[in-house]
Amino acid sequence: MxxxxxxxxxxxxxxxxxxxxxxxxxxxxxxxxxxxxxxxxxxxxxxxxxxxxxxxxxxxxxxxxxxxxxxxxxxxxxxxxxxxxxxxxxxxxxxxxxxxxxxxxxxxxxxxxxxxxxxxxxxxxxxxxxxxxxxxxxxxxxxxxxxxxxxxxxxxxxxxxxxxxxxxxxxxxxxxxxxxxxxxxxxxxxxxxxxxxxxxxxxxxxxxxxxxxxxxxxxxxxxxxxxxxxxxxxxxxxxxxxxxxxxxxxxxxxxxxxYWRFGDYLGIGAGAHGKISDTNGVRRRWKTRLPAAYLASAGQSARIGGDNRVTSDDLPFEYMLNALRLIDGVPMKDFSERTGLPHSVIAPALAMCVARGWMVEDAGTLKTTPLGQRFLNDVIEAFMA
Missing domain, CATH: 3.20.20.70 (Aldolase class I)
Incomplete structure (x- = not known):
């Protein structure tokens, strides 16, 4: 990627x-x-x-x-x-x-x-x-x-x-x-x-x-x-x-x-979630939830509650789950830069959302309409694998 x-x-x-x-x-x-x-x-x-x-x-x-x-x-x-x-x-x-x-x-x-x-x-x-x-x-x-x-x-x-x-x-x-x-x-x-x-x-x-x-x-x-x-x-x-x-x-x-622009963040502390991008894609890591267990495993591998790569199929949904919350939207180029995927993978879902009046027809921006903001969960679900 x-x-x-x-x-x-x-x-x-x-x-x-x-x-x-x-x-x-x-x-x-x-x-x-x-x-x-x-x-x-x-x-x-x-x-x-x-x-x-x-x-x-x-x-x-x-x-x-x-x-x-x-x-x-x-x-x-x-x-x-x-x-x-x-x-x-x-x-x-x-x-x-x-x-x-x-x-x-x-x-x-x-x-x-x-x-x-x-x-x-x-x-x-x-x-x-x-x-x-x-x-x-x-x-x-x-x-x-x-x-x-x-x-x-x-x-x-x-x-x-x-x-x-x-x-x-x-x-x-x-x-x-x-x-x-x-x-x-x-x-x-x-x-x-x-x-x-x-x-x-x-x-x-x-x-x-x-x-x-x-x-x-x-x-x-x-x-x-x-x-x-x-x-x-x-x-x-x-x-x-x-x-x-x-x-x-x-x-x-x-x-x-x-968060909403799909940036990276280290997550430390009991139950904290993090997201890091590298040459292999997007990696999510979260820490063990209970404070006592977290304290007992300080700095050790047992502090990690989970760690996985976000699949290419799931990346469009994860990106939209964040980016479409922004009223002004995000530049279309950010999608490719932050997921490593071409625009073509979201084209069918984007076309459907535009046709339903949920998203703006703009080649340079991913942005919801006021109607799309009201039905935001439906808009985001359109990009699920």
């Missing part, structure tokens, strides 16, 4: 939470006792060392453009521990001068002094898992913070000098009305974040909500909420650039853009 190495990012998974939320299907684990936070940082660096050895020349000379601490609740880790990891990563990898470093944060797990510390440690972007500014909705979602605590946390981060802030909001919450959803958006806008992630609550398998579903708005009501909130965010100056992402000018999330 003739792949052009795409930008490279680093994803770091922090698996612990104060309490597991009933809607969450991420690899997160409620805190029991005192987790071995310092040992986990050691294990992360050992994991990174082993991946650097395993992937070898595929990473040679490629700088890191973004780092994302996800979870779980990364803000359970002190600024000193986050800084120790970042210092270690910089000793092992070249960072781009303007590398974006994001820390996911639960408003109920941070104090004012920590934001100063995170900034000093090298974090330059904070993502707050607010979800709602309605205390009843927060309670039903199992969140540990209140609406006032969420707003205070955002202000404290801004006061500390962190000027790149995302607020996560969910909509179509249990018994949520259109007015309630718009109020959440208004309160987020009033705080002046640079980015808003606004996504629909879905019932994921193997979650408490899936086992005991709460009363949710129907599809038509959810669509009305999405359209109204999208319009309000646009009026407030937040441009939608992805299905669920809105940003002030120049503040799009570099890390998530790399």
């Amino acid at each position: 003739n792949l052009v190495p795409p930008p490279l990012s680093l994803y770091v998974h922090m698996p612990w939470c104060v309490r597991k939320c009933p809607y969450c299907d991420f690899n997160s684990h409620g805190v029991r006792g005192t987790p071995a936070y310092a040992d986990y940082i050691d294990a992360l660096l050992a994991d990174l060392d082993a991946d650097l050895r395993d992937f070898g020349t595929a990473l040679h000379g490629r700088p890191i453009y973004s780092v994302f601490f996800g979870g779980g609740t990364p803000s359970l880790f002190t600024p000193e521990l986050v800084g120790r990891f970042l210092d270690g990563a910089r000793e092992r990898l070249a960072f781009a001068p303007d590398a974006e470093v994001t820390l996911e944060t639960n408003p109920g797990t941070v104090e004012h002094g920590r934001f100063d510390g995170y900034l000093a440690a090298g974090v330059n972007r904070i993502s707050f898992g607010v979800q709602s500014f309605d205390n009843d909705k927060l309670r039903r979602l199992g969140r540990i913070h209140s609406a006032n605590e969420a707003a205070d946390a955002v202000r404290q981060a801004q006061d500390a000098g962190i000027d790149n802030i995302n607020i996560d909001l969910m909509y179509a919450l249990p018994e949520q009305t259109l007015a309630g959803a718009l109020d959440d958006v208004e309160q987020a806008i009033a705080l002046g974040p640079t980015h808003v992630s606004h996504y629909q609550l879905t019932l994921e398998p193997n979650t408490a909500f899936a086992a005991n579903p709460p009363p949710l708005p129907d599809d038509d009501a959810a669509w009305a909420i999405q359209e109204a909130c999208e319009s309000r965010l646009g009026d407030a100056g937040y441009g939608q650039y992805e299905v669920s992402a809105y940003a002030s000018p120049g503040r799009r999330c570099a890390h998530n853009l790399n």
